[in-house]
Amino acid sequence: MNAEELKNLKVSQTVDARGTACPGPLLAAKKAIGEIESGEIMEVLSSDEGTKHDIPKWCEKMEHEFLGIIEEDSFTRLFLKKA
Amino acid sequence: MREKLIVIVTEGPDNQEKATIPFVMATAAQSMDVDVTIILQAEGVLLVKKGVSENVNASGFMPLKQLLDTFIELNGKLLVCTPCAKSRGISENDLVEGSKLIAAGTVISESLSANAVLSY
Numbered sequence: 001m002n003a004e005e006l007k008n009l010k011v012s013q014t015v016d017a018r019g020t021a022c023p024g025p026l027l028a029a030k031k032a033i034g035e036i037e038s039g040e041i042m043e044v045l046s047s048d049e050g051t052k053h054d055i056p057k058w059c060e061k062m063e064h065e066f067l068g069i070i071e072e073d074s075f076t077r078l079f080l081k082k083a
Numbered sequence: 084m085r086e087k088l089i090v091i092v093t094e095g096p097d098n099q100e101k102a103t104i105p106f107v108m109a110t111a112a113q114s115m116d117v118d119v120t121i122i123l124q125a126e127g128v129l130l131v132k133k134g135v136s137e138n139v140n141a142s143g144f145m146p147l148k149q150l151l152d153t154f155i156e157l158n159g160k161l162l163v164c165t166p167c168a169k170s171r172g173i174s175e176n177d178l179v180e181g182s183k184l185i186a187a188g189t190v191i192s193e194s195l196s197a198n199a200v201l202s203y
Contacts, residue, residue, distance in 0.1 A: 021145050023111045028155055030114040054111070061115045 001068040009067070012040035018047045020073050025051040026058055033064070038082050041067070047075040055080065057074050087118045089194050090168045093200040095126030096139050102130055103141040105203045106150035110124060120160040120193055122185075128167045137176040155181050 001009075015032045017025035025046040038043055044055055052069060055078045057065040067079040090109045094101035109119045129135055130147065139147035155161070161182040167186060168174070175184055195201050 023136050026114045
């Protein structure tokens, strides 16, 4: 999905993991995914560079659908749909 | 059936980065629903001595205390080399909750039953 499509998604859960170091954002995502239903969208905010690689790999392993990334000035927004 | 990972730690608080990375890998694996056992040998046994992890904060990673607490919360197993602990004057009472003293045979059987072993 492109940035415009991602911005228009109906997000059910936003996980703000900015400021946490590796593997904090991944652990925050794991914790939060249990709070939404299958098919709902979760957004992860992270300032850790590695998260851009970790979340897509995590989605692949856990069979969630990774939807894309929006790069902001000092952090990244990552979107996924729960399996 | 869930996958299983063994992580072997041999570095202690004197090498903060190498002491922390195994716990980063362990918790990352747990986030992917992998069952993880950490085996502590040599200087690594010091990391699960009460009061030690609080002072391990490697740059760029979560503090070890947070990683250790998360690891235990996610049902990780901590197995500690008995001779390594004894030679450092550490008894089971000195270890953080959930730690278990073990010997060589357990290391081998745990490793053989796992999908992968990471050794640091």
